[in-house]
Amino acid sequence: MAEKKKEILDIEQLNLRRQDYSKLLLIIGIVGLVICMVIAFVEIAEVVNTGLEWIYWIMLGLMFLSGPYGFYMSWQYKKTQEIENRLPDFLRDVAEAGRFGMTLAQAIRVSSRGRYGRLTPEIQRMAAQIDWGVPASEALRLFAERVNTPLVKRMVSIIIKANDAGGSVADVLTMVAHDARETIINFNERRISMATYTVVIYVAFGVFLATIFILNTTFLPNMEEAGQQVNEQAIEAGVTNLPATIQSEIIPTVQLIFIVSVAIHAFGDGILAGVLQDGKIANGLRHSFIMLLIGFLGTILITG
Numbered sequence: 019m020a021e022k023k024k025e026i027l028d029i030e031q032l033n034l035r036r037q038d039y040s041k042l043l044l045i046i047g048i049v050g051l052v053i054c055m056v057i058a059f060v061e062i063a064e065v066v067n068t069g070l071e072w073i074y075w076i077m078l079g080l081m082f083l084s085g086p087y088g089f090y091m092s093w094q095y096k097k098t099q100e101i102e103n104r105l106p107d108f109l110r111d112v113a114e115a116g117r118f119g120m121t122l123a124q125a126i127r128v129s130s131r132g133r134y135g136r137l138t139p140e141i142q143r144m145a146a147q148i149d150w151g152v153p154a155s156e157a158l159r160l161f162a163e164r165v166n167t168p169l170v171k172r173m174v175s176i177i178i179k180a181n182d183a184g185g186s187v188a189d190v191l192t193m194v195a196h197d198a199r200e201t202i203i204n205f206n207e208r209r210i211s212m213a214t215y216t217v218v219i220y221v222a223f224g225v226f227l228a229t230i231f232i233l234n235t236t237f238l239p240n241m242e243e244a245g246q247q248v249n250e251q252a253i254e255a256g257v258t259n260l261p262a263t264i265q266s267e268i269i270p271t272v273q274l275i276f277i278v279s280v281a282i283h284a285f286g287d288g289i290l291a292g293v294l295q296d297g298k299i300a301n302g303l304r305h306s307f308i309m310l311l312i313g314f315l316g317t318i319l320i321t322g
Contacts, residue, residue: 047083054079088303104137106199113191123154216291284309
């Protein structure tokens with residue numbers, strides 16, 4: 019009974035596939051953006067004067083595009099980083115097993131009993147494939163294809179070549195584990211240092227929103243009131259051609275420009291924050307969604 023249960027578990031490991039919903043979420047986001055843009059164009063066609071509703075629909079469309087896809091890619095990226103962080107421990111254990119005279123396949127099977135966080139299911143899958151007759155080099159190659167990161171591909175490529183060349187693989191595994199650990203440490207240090215710039219981008223965006231709020235609540239109302247007073251005084255005095263007038267009717271246009279600039283800054287600054295922090299545009303879409311949401315609620319409060 020126990021052997022039958024183990025057989026079923028091995029089959030499940032072999033048939034396990036990495037599910038990737040990034041393309042589906044991207045397509046859904048693009049469809050949502052297109053629908054919102056169509057509604058925005060309808061709003062532009064129906065509104066005679068300068069309206070603000072259409073830009074709100076575009077901001078909603080950008081949130082549809084950046085939100086689900088950005089958060090999903092960030093979650094996938096975090097999962098991959100957790101796998102990479104535990105990779106040196108796994109390579110070290112395989113190297114130690116190899117020093118006792120085990121082959122690479124035997125060392126992987128023995129190391130699969132350990133606990134390596136999110137890396138554990140991948141190691142168990144490799145051990146299951148080896149149990150079913152898959153060569154160790156092929157199991158490692160399939161592992162690299164599933165994780166699909168430059169670090170894992172580089173490490174696995176070195177191990178496969180060393181194993182195919184023959185001889186002791188333990189020394190190679192030790193050097194590869196050390197190199198992987200140093201690479202991860204350097205990347206984490208860079209990420210921590212670049213996180214400061216991400217905070218600066220958020221602070222700058224908040225200052226921009228605060229500036230728009232101050233202009234909309236103090237300067238623009240005073241400008242409109244002054245324009246009305248000047249026009250009323252001119253009418254009472256019978257003056258038709260003033261040397262200078264205050265164009266208070268352009269205030270809605272100024273507010274529209276403010277909201278458009280908020281949308282552009284939110285989407286662009288979010289992508290920039292992701293590139294600075296992780297080096298990936300897809301991860302920056304998460305920041306774009308957060309900034310667009312803040313900007314959307316903030317502009318509604320400002321213009322409301």
